[in-house]
Amino acid sequence: MASEIGWIDTTGNAFVSILLAEGQTIEFLIDTGFNGELMLPFGVAENLNLPTIRAAEVILSSGPDQLIGTELLRGTLLKIDYINHLVEIEKP
Secondary structure, eight states: OEEEEEEEOTTSOEEEEEEOTTSOEEEEEEOTTOOSSEEEEHHHHHHHTOOSOOSSOEEEESSSOOEEOHHHHTTSEEEEETTTTEEEEEEO
């Protein structure tokens, strides 16, 4: 079973760091109100020289947010522990 571990910031937002194939790590806000897969600012996508193959749908935005949406979380177990400020995404 694969899993990713994240954290909750002081305002209650849940984050997870994702290691990309290029070797860079990006912090994503988990947004259960966003029904897409990933959202990245244009500048981040350009800096990463993201390839145009479609393993996941990425929405590019003019805003600063890097989001993981519910479509990417399908088939996983999302645990948000506000007591211990931990986030875990498990893929059974």
